[in-house]
Structure formats: C-alpha cells, structure tokens
Amino acid sequence: DHVTVQQIHEVVTAGILEDAGRYRTHNVRITGAVKTPPDWSKVVGLMDGLIRGVAESRMHPVETAAFLHHGFVEIHPFTDGNGRVARLLANLYLIANGYPPVVIRTEDRGKYYKCLRSGDAGDLMPFAGFIAKSVDESLTLYLSIFGGADELVPLKELARWVPYSQEYLSLLARRGVLDAVKIGRVWHSSRRAVERYVGA
Template sequence: MLRTDTLQITPEILSLIARIDEFKGAWRALGTLAPERLSALRRVATIESIGSSTRIEGSRLTDREVERLLSNLAIQSFGTRDEQEVAGYAELMELVFSSWQDIPFNENHIKQFHQILLRHSEKDVRHRGQYKTHSNSVAAFDENGSQIGIVFETTAPFDTPRRMTELVLWVNNEQAKGHLHPLLIIALFGVVFLEIHPFQDGNGRLSRVLTTLLLIQSGYAYVPYSSLESVIEMNKEAYYLALRQTQGTLSKDAPDWQPWLVFFLRSLAEQVRRLEKKVEREKIVLAALSELSLQIVEFAREHGRVTMMEAIRLTGASRNTLKQHLRALTERQHLEQHGSGRGVWYRLK
C-alpha cells in the first residue's frame, strides 16, 4: 500500500489547494454562461487536450490537424499511428465527459479504457485492454516526436497485477475514509500509476484521462472546459523531472511525494487561471461586442482560428466591413493576427 505518512503539506500546497477549491465552488455561478458558449469552450479545450496529450507521447499532429480529424471521426479510417492515437483518445474523453457518473473506479474499467484508447491502433491489437507481459519504461520525447531518453524503469510484468489491485483499492478506501483531500489522492494515484506503467503502451495518455475522470467525479466540474494536458505539454521538462524525482523514491521507506505533488497542483492552478481568463473574456464579449463581431469571435473560439473568407461566409458582410471589425477585435486584444495578405488568419488572444 502507499506510504503517505511521509506526505508533507507545506504552505504552498495548502495555498494551491485553497485556490483550486475556491474556483471549484465559484464555477456554479461562472457555469451559467449560455450553453452554446460552454459548448464552444469545451470543444476548444477537448482539441487542446487531445493534441497535447498525444504530443507528450511523441505524436506530431497540431491542434488544427486534430480538429480536422475529429470532424471526420465517423469515417473510422486513419492512415497514420498519430491519427489512430488521436481518434482513440477522443472517443475515450467523450465517454468520460458523457458518462462519468456511471463509471466505477475499478480495474475492469481501467482495462476497458485502455481498450478504447488503443481501439484504432493497429500495432496494439494483441495487448490492448491487458496488463503488460514484457518490461517497459517511461520515455521522454522532444517537440519533434523523437525519443530523448528513459525517464524511469517501471514495475516488472509479474508484479503489475498485484500493484494495480493495491493502488485501485487504496484510491477507493481513501475516498471512502475522507481523511486525505481528493486532490492529494488523485495526485498520488497519477504518479504511482505511471511508476507501475501497467500496460505495454498508452500509459501516459491513459493516466491523464483517469486523472480527468477522478477530478470530475470529485466535483471539479469545470475540468472539461480547460485543458490540463495543454498545461503539462507547456511544462514538459518539469513534468518529466517531477515524475523522475518522486518515482525514484517510491520503493524507499520514506517516499518523497513533494516534487510531483507541487508540479501537479501548480498545473491544476494554471488550468484554473486559464479558464478564469476565458470566462472573463466571455463576459466582456457579451457586454461589449456587436452581433457581427460576436459571430467572428464565436467562430474563432469553436474552430481555433478564423480567416477572412470564413468570416465572409459566416456573416455575409463585405470584406471592407469585416476588415474594420477584425482590426477592432485585434486592437481590443480579443483576437491576434497571424500572417499577412491573403494568408492572414486570426485566433483568440
């Protein structure tokens, strides 16, 4: 079982938990945004989460390419491994968001999640949904998707079933007892799950989906509207360092949870900060923008970007009129301009 007697609750950890829980409590009021705006926020966050989580593991697809792929998921035909991984991740996230209330946290469902995650991955047919039978390790990848090193050697296949049973039992027992704060339980689960690395492949992506599930089930209802995976991708070196520092102590008598716990809680706090900024922008947009400008901003939010031709098709307005609106939106810092001439496009600031 997990050794939590060495868990140190520092002032920073207390402050981060208080900050996150304050936003959790305020989300009921913030969550009264119009349904279509909430839907747009969730769509953007979902695209960011899928793109970031798969890129952390070596994928090269951009968010724009992920968005295009998601619009064609019904085709069920994916030419590259990157596309196969994105499709599986998208389907699993949708399941979590739509059915989290009906998903008990147990090993059977963790294995089912793995099955869905790798459903489209041709090279993973033999081992998806099953604990590993060969040794594996945690690898780090650079921005080009190339492996740059081994972060950690993981639990042996022989010991994996026992350790997973113990880990899942620990989570459920701690949740029932209520002695540890839910965020601490979720943080410790994540780092130990990755130390075990129970499946042959897909462990990093699965750990982030399971973290999302546990957060939502613990009452953090805002999670689908802001991408935690995107925060982690932006701090990938610190992510690997925190994993290595904590995981290297887990077999000792006094595990050092601090590096991972601080990284995890700081990432959650940054997720909250980003969502607060988005919600504030929503309120400003609602109060200050004309209907035409509002249409442009909503399109950019839902699709990640907007071009002049898209704005013309969307609104029916003339190019000169739209130039004025796009210039004003850029000057007010609702949008930021990329490119120039006919190749110009805009995205949310």
C-alpha cells in the same frame, strides 16, 4: 477498478496496439527511464493496491490525483499508452471530486517529467505541487471565459468599470486584499471581486 482502467486504455489505443485494453504479459523497458517497470506478473497485484489506495485515500483530492497518476505510470500496466491513461485517470478523479481537468502544456513537459522522477525517488510533493498548479491554471482559464460578474479581466480593463485606477487595483492585488490572479505578467480580477472589496 480494473475493468474501467482497461476500457479506457482500449479506447485510447484502439487501432494502434494489438493488446489494447489488456495488461502486459511480458516485461518492458522504458527508453531514458531510470527505473525499470515491475515484473509483468506483479501488475495485477500492484494495480489492486493502487486502486485500493485511491479509494481509501484521506489526502486532498489534488494530492490523490497526483498519487494515482504517478503510481499508474510507475506500475506501467500496459505495453504502451500508460502516460495517456494516467493523465485521463487523474483528470477523471479530479472531475469526480469537483475540480477541473489539467492540461500538461508543451512548455511544461520538462518540469512534468522532472516532478515524476522526484516521485520515483520517493518524494511525491513536487509532482503534487505541479498538479495543484495545473489545476489552478485550469480554474483561472475557466473563470476567464465564464463571463458576467465573475469573468476574469486584466486590471487595466477592470478599471474602466469600477471607481478605482489600474494602479490602485494592482496595489490591492499585490497586497492580497483584492482577489486577483497573475496570468503571465498581468494581474486579472473580476467585477464581483471588486464588489466584495468595496463591501468589506
């Protein structure tokens, strides 16, 4: 709702902006942006529509998070801090729906902005795909530090604990027979995944 959005903005920009937590009351331009944010007098109505759209969404939660994030940035309801608030709102939505928050890494910033611009042109799918990939990376990271039988480890290390060679595990991973994920250029899996393969 409006109150939550404004409270989040106030927390994020307190001591930085004079109008922290308040929707803008004048028009703004974004340096380097192709689109100009809507007239300030339309902000409340557009935010009503965005809030309603998220509440009534029948899309997958990851797609809805992308819709929320892009829609918020497009409306640009505050004079500054909109990107930070959009990322927080999308992450809160993901967490509320059982998904981990996403982190936009420095090296992914260019792709992040490019996908946002695709949304500006009417195609939200690249941005939804970007968010989905970021969710997947977050899940992988959490599983890799979780520990126990579910801990993701490189296949080379996993081969020491199971009766299969690294090469055989790699073959199973590439064929999609063994639940595994590539982190960088290295395949990772877990002892539980190998147990599932053996029991199949």
